[in-house]
Amino acid sequence: MHAELELGLERRIGKRSAAVIEKHLGITTVGGLLNYFPRRYLNRGELTPISEVPLDEDVTLIARVVSSTTRQMRARRGSITDVVISDDAGTGPGPRGGALPGTLKISFFNAYRARAELQPGRRALFSGKVTRYAGSLGLTNPDFQLLDEDPDTPGMDPEQLAAMPIPIYPATAKLTSWSIQKVVSTLLDTAEFEDIDDPLPAGIAAREKFLPVADAYRLIHAPQTPADWQRARDRFRYQEALVLQSALARRRAQLAAEEATARRPVADGLLPAFDRQLPFTLTAGQAAVGKTLAGELAQDSPMNRLLQGEVGSGKTIVALRAMLQVVDAGGQAALLAPTEVLAAQHYESIRRTLGPLSRDGLLGGLGPDAVQVTLLTGSLPTAARRQAMLDAASGTAGIVIGTHALLSENVTFYDLGLIVVDEQHRFGVEQRDALRAKASRPPHLLVMTATPIPRTVAMTVFGDLETSVLDELPAGRAPISTHVVGLAEHPAWASRIWSRAREEIDAGHQVYVVCPKIGTDDDGDFSPGEAEPSAADLEGENGARELASVTGVVDHLRDEPALSGVPVAPLHGRQDPVLKSETMASFTANQTKLLVSTTVIEVGVDVHNATLMVILDADRFGISQLHQLRGRVGRGGLPGTCLLVTTLEPGHPSRRRLDAVAATTDGFELSQEDLKLRREGDILGASQSGGRSTLRLLRVLEHEDVIARARQDAQAIIGADPDLGCHAGLAAAIDDYLNPEKEAFLERG
Structure with a gap:
C-alpha cells in the first residue's frame, strides 16, 4: 500500500526537480509532496x-x-x-x-x-x-x-478559465508557489494512486460522503472549481483528525494496559506530617485535585495526568504532596524543569517548604523521618554531579530535581515511582517517554502547565493525559495591572518608565526589566541576511530597529539619573551557573533592587517583594510568554504592575497581542486569543520548535466539531481493534504522521 507514498520523489519527478524540492522544502518522498497542501487559493x-x-x-x-x-x-x-x-x-x-x-x-x-x-x-x-x-x-x-500566459488547458472556455482557482503553496524566499505547483502537477501525472491504501475506514468515508483518496489528492492540488478543493480539503482535514485521535487513543489504551506499582498513602508518613505543619489551608481546588492524584497513585495502572493552573495557583504544593505519597510508599519522585535556573529555584523552594522534613538540608532535618531532596543539572561540578547520580541510583534521594540532564542515559533511579514535568510546552511526548523508560515498571506521570490550554487543544495535544484544572488563586495574591506603553505615539514616556521604577524601589520594592536578547552582538529573533534590503535601507534612509539587550540596558540604566545609586544586575542564560545563582540569591535577598534579565525568569521565579515588571520590545514575545512573565510580580500580597513597552506603531499587527494581554489576566481567554492570532498553529509542543506545524489542515479552535467526531470514531476503532490489524491504511498513516523528524529538546534563555 504505503509503498507509493514512501517512494523517493526522484522516481516520479526526476532527479533535478527532486533535488530542488529536498533543498528548499526538506521533502524527499511522494507522500511528503502529495501532503504538502496549498495554503489557500486565488481566483484567477x-x-x-x-x-x-x-x-x-x-x-x-x-x-x-x-x-x-x-x-x-x-x-x-x-x-x-x-x-x-x-x-x-x-x-x-x-x-x-x-x-x-x-x-x-x-x-x-x-x-x-x-x-x-x-x-x-x-x-x-x-x-x-x-x-x-x-x-x-x-x-x-x-x-x-x-498571468496573461494562461495554463495549458486546451478546450477550456475563457469563463471556465477565469473561475479556475490558483493554488498558493507555503513558499520559501528561493522557491515560489508557482514553481512548487509545476512540480506537483508533474507528480499528479506520474504517481500510482491505485497503490495508496485509504487511511479512512470505508464505513466512515461512506457516512461522511468523502471523495476517494486519489480524487482528493488530484482536486486539492489541481482544482477546476472552488468546490473541488473544498471537498478535497474536508476529506483530508477529517483524515488528519482521525489519524491523530487514533494515535492518541492507541497510546491511551497502551498506557492503561501497563502495570504500575501502586503507591498507597501511609497513615504515619511524611505526607500527613507535611500537612500538619502547613502554615496555610489548601484551597478547595488544591484539596480536590490532591484527592484525585492520591486515588490514582494508589492504583496499579499508571496515572497520566495534566494539571493546568494559572501562574501562582499553587500547583507546586499539589505536586509536592503527590511526591511525598510516593516517597512514603518506598518510591522516588523526579521533577523535570525546563531550565537550570528553574530547577535550582524548585530545589530551594521545595526544601524550604518541607522545612524540618527535608533531610540533611535546611533547619536540621529529622533524620529517618525526612526525605532527601537532590538537585541534578548539567552544570553541577563533577563531584557534586557524581554524588547526585549516586543518590538517585541508590535510592538515598527521595526527590530528584533537574533539567533534561535527568534524561541522559547514565542517570538511573533505584525505584522511580512518579515523574512530575513542569511547564509542559517545553517537553514533547518523546521526553515524557525517555523519562518513563528510566523506571523498571511504568511510573506515574503528572504534567504541570501554567499556560491554560483550551479544551480542543487539550484533546488534540494531550489526548493521552487526563486533565485537572486549578482555577482559583490562593489567598495573598494581588491583582496585576498591565499597560501598553507605546513609544511611537508617546516618546516622552521612555524616561517616565525609569522614574516609575524608582518610585517602586523607594517604596521598598523591587523591579524586573525583561529584554528580548542578551547582548548587542546577537540578533534577537532576526536571522542575519534573511530579508531582502528595502529601497530605504539601500538608499541609507532608515535603519532596522535595535532591540533592547540585557547588556545594553544595564549600561544605560547605570547612567540613568532617575536610578542613580540603585543596585542593578544582569541575568541571562549565557552566564556562569554560579554567577546566575548568586545574582538570583542577591535579588531574592533584596540586595539587588533592579534585575535586567532575558526570559530565564519566565517561570517559577518567586520573589515576593517584586512589584513592577518592565518588558522592553514586548512585541517580540508571544502571548503565553508575556502572561507567564507578568506572573512574577504581585506574588507577596502587594499589587503588581506590568508595563509592555513597544516602539511599533499603534496599527501594527503585533500590537494586537499586547492589547490582548493588557485587557485580561484570564489565562484561558488569552490562550484562545493566542491561537487565533498565531500563524498556522505551532501548538504541538517541543517537536514544533522548527516552525512548521504538524497540523496541516486542522485548526484546533475552528474545527472542534471535526476533532470531537474523529475522537469518537477513533475510540470506537481502537476499542474494537487495539492493534489496528484490520486497518492497515490507518496504522501506516499513524506511523507516518507521528514520525516527523523529532526536534531535539530546546532549552530557552
Whole structure:
C-alpha cells in the first residue's frame, strides 16, 4: 500500500526537480509532496484587495500594473525600477501617504526582466514581503509571474478559465508557489494512486460522503472549481483528525494496559506530617485535585495526568504532596524543569517548604523521618554531579530535581515511582517517554502547565493525559495591572518608565526589566541576511530597529539619573551557573533592587517583594510568554504592575497581542486569543520548535466539531481493534504522521 507514498520523489519527478524540492522544502518522498497542501487559493479572474494585504508578512497576490518607471540610485551604482500595481478598487489620493487606495508600490533593483515584462495593463501574480516605506505599503524585489500566459488547458472556455482557482503553496524566499505547483502537477501525472491504501475506514468515508483518496489528492492540488478543493480539503482535514485521535487513543489504551506499582498513602508518613505543619489551608481546588492524584497513585495502572493552573495557583504544593505519597510508599519522585535556573529555584523552594522534613538540608532535618531532596543539572561540578547520580541510583534521594540532564542515559533511579514535568510546552511526548523508560515498571506521570490550554487543544495535544484544572488563586495574591506603553505615539514616556521604577524601589520594592536578547552582538529573533534590503535601507534612509539587550540596558540604566545609586544586575542564560545563582540569591535577598534579565525568569521565579515588571520590545514575545512573565510580580500580597513597552506603531499587527494581554489576566481567554492570532498553529509542543506545524489542515479552535467526531470514531476503532490489524491504511498513516523528524529538546534563555 504505503509503498507509493514512501517512494523517493526522484522516481516520479526526476532527479533535478527532486533535488530542488529536498533543498528548499526538506521533502524527499511522494507522500511528503502529495501532503504538502496549498495554503489557500486565488481566483484567477479577481484581483486581490490590496487593503487586506498584511504588513510584514509574505504574500502572494494578483494585481494589474498601473505604471513602471526606472531611475538611477543616489547612494550606489545601479538602477531602481518602480512599478505601481493596483486592484482596480478606486482612484484619487488616499490615506496611505499619498498612495492611491488599492495600489502598492514595488521596487526592483537592476531588474531588466521586470522593466521589460511589467508593462501597464498587464496582470501578474506577485510574491514577496510587504513593508511600509515613506507612509506607503510596498514590496521589494518580489517574484512575479505574468498571468496573461494562461495554463495549458486546451478546450477550456475563457469563463471556465477565469473561475479556475490558483493554488498558493507555503513558499520559501528561493522557491515560489508557482514553481512548487509545476512540480506537483508533474507528480499528479506520474504517481500510482491505485497503490495508496485509504487511511479512512470505508464505513466512515461512506457516512461522511468523502471523495476517494486519489480524487482528493488530484482536486486539492489541481482544482477546476472552488468546490473541488473544498471537498478535497474536508476529506483530508477529517483524515488528519482521525489519524491523530487514533494515535492518541492507541497510546491511551497502551498506557492503561501497563502495570504500575501502586503507591498507597501511609497513615504515619511524611505526607500527613507535611500537612500538619502547613502554615496555610489548601484551597478547595488544591484539596480536590490532591484527592484525585492520591486515588490514582494508589492504583496499579499508571496515572497520566495534566494539571493546568494559572501562574501562582499553587500547583507546586499539589505536586509536592503527590511526591511525598510516593516517597512514603518506598518510591522516588523526579521533577523535570525546563531550565537550570528553574530547577535550582524548585530545589530551594521545595526544601524550604518541607522545612524540618527535608533531610540533611535546611533547619536540621529529622533524620529517618525526612526525605532527601537532590538537585541534578548539567552544570553541577563533577563531584557534586557524581554524588547526585549516586543518590538517585541508590535510592538515598527521595526527590530528584533537574533539567533534561535527568534524561541522559547514565542517570538511573533505584525505584522511580512518579515523574512530575513542569511547564509542559517545553517537553514533547518523546521526553515524557525517555523519562518513563528510566523506571523498571511504568511510573506515574503528572504534567504541570501554567499556560491554560483550551479544551480542543487539550484533546488534540494531550489526548493521552487526563486533565485537572486549578482555577482559583490562593489567598495573598494581588491583582496585576498591565499597560501598553507605546513609544511611537508617546516618546516622552521612555524616561517616565525609569522614574516609575524608582518610585517602586523607594517604596521598598523591587523591579524586573525583561529584554528580548542578551547582548548587542546577537540578533534577537532576526536571522542575519534573511530579508531582502528595502529601497530605504539601500538608499541609507532608515535603519532596522535595535532591540533592547540585557547588556545594553544595564549600561544605560547605570547612567540613568532617575536610578542613580540603585543596585542593578544582569541575568541571562549565557552566564556562569554560579554567577546566575548568586545574582538570583542577591535579588531574592533584596540586595539587588533592579534585575535586567532575558526570559530565564519566565517561570517559577518567586520573589515576593517584586512589584513592577518592565518588558522592553514586548512585541517580540508571544502571548503565553508575556502572561507567564507578568506572573512574577504581585506574588507577596502587594499589587503588581506590568508595563509592555513597544516602539511599533499603534496599527501594527503585533500590537494586537499586547492589547490582548493588557485587557485580561484570564489565562484561558488569552490562550484562545493566542491561537487565533498565531500563524498556522505551532501548538504541538517541543517537536514544533522548527516552525512548521504538524497540523496541516486542522485548526484546533475552528474545527472542534471535526476533532470531537474523529475522537469518537477513533475510540470506537481502537476499542474494537487495539492493534489496528484490520486497518492497515490507518496504522501506516499513524506511523507516518507521528514520525516527523523529532526536534531535539530546546532549552530557552
